Amino acid sequence: MIKSPLQIAREAYKPKLPGSLKGTVKIVEGEKTKSVADQAEIEKMFPNTYGMPILTFEAGKAEEVPTVNVGVILSGGQAPGGHNVIAGLFDGIKALNSNSKLYGFLGGPSGLTDNKYVELTSDIIDHYRNTGGFDIIGSGRTKLEKTEQFDKGLVNCKALGINALVVIGGDDSNTNACVLAEYYKAKDSGVQVIGCPKTIDGDLKNEMIETSFGFDTACKVYSELIGNIQRDANSAKKYWHFIKLMGRSASHIALECALQTQPNITIVSEEVEAKKQTLDDIVKYIAEVIAKRAANGDNFGTVLIPEGLIEFVPEMKVLISELNDLMAKKEAELSCIESSQEKREFISESLSSESSNVYSSLPNDIADQLIMDRDPHGNVQVSRIETEKLLIQMVAARLKKMRTKDKYHGQFGSQNHFFGYEGRCAAPSNFDADYCYSLGYTASVLIGSGKTGYMSSVRNTTAPADQWIAGGVPITMMMNMERRHGEMKPVIQKALVELDGAPFKKFIENREDWAVNTKYIYPGPIQYFGPTEVCDLPTKTLTLEQSK
Ligand code: FBP
Numbered sequence: 019m020i021k022s023p024l025q026i027a028r029e030a031y032k033p034k035l036p037g038s039l040k041g042t043v044k045i046v047e048g049e050k051t052k053s054v055a056d057q058a059e060i061e062k063m064f065p066n067t068y069g070m071p072i073l074t075f076e077a078g079k080a081e082e083v084p085t086v087n088v089g090v091i092l093s094g095g096q097a098p099g100g101h102n103v104i105a106g107l108f109d110g111i112k113a114l115n116s117n118s119k120l121y122g123f124l125g126g127p128s129g130l131t132d133n134k135y136v137e138l139t140s141d142i143i144d145h146y147r148n149t150g151g152f153d154i155i156g157s158g159r160t161k162l163e164k165t166e167q168f169d170k171g172l173v174n175c176k177a178l179g180i181n182a183l184v185v186i187g188g189d190d191s192n193t194n195a196c197v198l199a200e201y202y203k204a205k206d207s208g209v210q211v212i213g214c215p216k217t218i219d220g221d222l223k224n225e226m227i228e229t230s231f232g233f234d235t236a237c238k239v240y241s242e243l244i245g246n247i248q249r250d251a252n253s254a255k256k257y258w259h260f261i262k263l264m265g266r267s268a269s270h271i272a273l274e275c276a277l278q279t280q281p282n283i284t285i286v287s288e289e290v291e292a293k294k295q296t297l298d299d300i301v302k303y304i305a306e307v308i309a310k311r312a313a314n315g316d317n318f319g320t321v322l323i324p325e326g327l328i329e330f331v332p333e334m335k336v337l338i339s340e341l342n343d344l345m346a347k348k349e350a351e352l353s354c355i356e357s358s359q360e361k362r363e364f365i366s367e368s369l370s371s372e373s374s375n376v377y378s379s380l381p382n383d384i385a386d387q388l389i390m391d392r393d394p395h396g397n398v399q400v401s402r403i404e405t406e407k408l409l410i411q412m413v414a415a416r417l418k419k420m421r422t423k424d425k426y427h428g429q430f431g432s433q434n435h436f437f438g439y440e441g442r443c444a445a446p447s448n449f450d451a452d453y454c455y456s457l458g459y460t461a462s463v464l465i466g467s468g469k470t471g472y473m474s475s476v477r478n479t480t481a482p483a484d485q486w487i488a489g490g491v492p493i494t495m496m497m498n499m500e501r502r503h504g505e506m507k508p509v510i511q512k513a514l515v516e517l518d519g520a521p522f523k524k525f526i527e528n529r530e531d532w533a534v535n536t537k538y539i540y541p542g543p544i545q546y547f548g549p550t551e552v553c554d555l556p557t558k559t560l561t562l563e564q565s566k
Contacts (some may be wrong), residue, residue, distance in 0.1 A: 067196065283303075289515075
């Protein structure tokens with residue numbers, strides 16, 4: 019393996035651990051828990067894993083633990099720090115008992131059912147410490163939800179002598195981990211299941227999970243790029259940059275990047291939904307800011323657009339839900355139509371008249387992107403819809419009209435960008451390197467004490483790592499019932515941006531100033547070595563949320 023000088027230097031970095039994990043650990047049981055909503059239904063569905071107490075680790079006396087053999091799965095989109103979760107888990111189970119073994123299931127959850135695995139030994143692990151990516155074992159989006167899959171997985175675990183599985187994933191994957199834990203416990207199978215909170219999107223968080231890993235690094239990478247673009251915009255003074263940012267439904271990434279870089283405009287999908295803003299309202303707002311800046315002689319600026327925006331605009335939300343049903347029902351007919359134009363006509367004729375009008379008013383490329391395949395969870399693949407280009411076209415048309423009415427006298431030059439994949443596999447920031455290693459190590463302690471149906475939890479993360487609080491949270495505690503594919507299902511509640519939360523409030527206090535005046539911040543690249551106030555800073559979101 020050829021390595022860059024930074025990779026070599028980073029390999030030697032020792033992640034910081036919470037004080038309680040530095041020696042032997044005592045587990046303190048808290049109060050019994052209940053789910054965030056729909057308690058009776060969730061309890062009925064999870065009779066063996068519901069109501070378990072929150073666990074907190076403290077320094078304690080060493081106890082003899084037998085060998086633990088663990089299987090680990092990376093599930094869903096990449097997020098910086100995944101390799102460190104695995105490294106922490108590896109070091110943790112070896113500290114419990116040096117004969118313990120770690121197996122990595124390859125290519126995501128399908129590795130478990132297809133029995134594709136590799137034994138992760140120290141010479142493999144050492145190459146991946148503090149590196150980005152999930153390439154140590156690969157990831158995938160197969161859903162583990164059917165009993166046949168659970169049974170196959172159990173046979174494969176038994177064959178390898180595995181007594182615990184660690185699922186590193188987002189809300190959907192951890193929901194499935196919880197169902198798997200309940201199933202294996204009900205069978206008294208002897209296989210425990212522990213989850214770890216992963217996703218750059220930042221939407222897997224709650225009272226006990228302060229942040230999902232990868233959010234910190236991804237936002238810092240995007241903010242560096244946005245800052246660079248802002249410097250360019252402020253130097254050339256001739257372009258408006260429309261920047262779409264990953265994050266699926268939630269706007270956490272767009273909001274965090276806005277707080278880090280102070281762009282002229284940031285759209286927050288959750289606000290769009292709450293205020294029932296139409297696409298036209300959004301375009302009007304952007305065009306008016308552009309006109310105001312033009313009146314001051316500033317024909318440049320930046321606009322941040324959350325990836326999932328389109329799903330929050332009321333008329334588009336109705337359209338997408340009709341399209342989802344239509345595509346499921348008419349899959350066969352649609353697959354026989356070859357030309358895009360005929361596909362669009364077929365779709366237009368099959369929609370309600372309101373949605374048909376909205377659909378027909380869209381540019382052809384956006385109309386085509388809206389009918390691309392759904393992901394395995396039935397979601398529209400928002401990363402493939404070019405909302406940034408759609409907005410540029412609509413804003414340009416509006417500015418043209420404003421000019422005829424003497425309301426705009428500027429020059430509108432535009433550039434479009436989409437930042438997503440650029441940040442998902444970056445070398446983890448110190449925060450993510452430390453947090454992920456701690457999450458993995460925490461998982462090993464939960465396994466060593468026989469727990470199942472828990473998620474690794476590391477809290478108090480705005481304090482120095484030594485004061486972080488490690489422990490476990492029952493996954494059932496995060497669940498509620500939601501309609502999925504036409505059926506009510508128990509799922510982990512997704513955390514969207516809270517409009518009464520501190521990060522959003524901070525943003526609205528400043529947005530008018532940032533819109534008209536040029537108040538850009540240029541964060542620069544992530545620093546891995548240097549003073550702690552530069553290298554170890556958590557996100558603005560976390561800092562504002564925790565300083566309540
Ligand atoms: P998860 O962490 O929820 O799996 O998704 C992260 C993400 O990067 C989203 O922000 C994005 O919409 C999606 O993955 C893109 O998926 P893919 O990697 O399949 O293109």
